[in-house]
Amino acid sequence: MPEAQSNPSARRHKRAEDTSAGCRANAAADLSRAAAMGVEQMRMKMEHSAAVWSARADLLARLEANFKARQKTA
Numbered sequence: 001m002p003e004a005q006s007n008p009s010a011r012r013h014k015r016a017e018d019t020s021a022g023c024r025a026n027a028a029a030d031l032s033r034a035a036a037m038g039v040e041q042m043r044m045k046m047e048h049s050a051a052v053w054s055a056r057a058d059l060l061a062r063l064e065a066n067f068k069a070r071q072k073t074a
Helices: 020-036 040-073
Strands: none
Touching: 020 040
16 A cells, blocks of 8 residues: 555645645735736736636635545544
């Protein structure tokens, strides 16, 4: 069995992009960069990136909530 599956503490150190909080931070950073962009195409790309990070954050938050709910019932 791989280490991450047999040792629950191995999953505690997730990369920022693998957490809803990290994704929201990335979205905020991209929106901040978008506001500073002088070129409209780059601003639009940064705004799109922020929207993608926000969607990922929402998905991860739902997955985490469902996981916690299943743990409580188990």
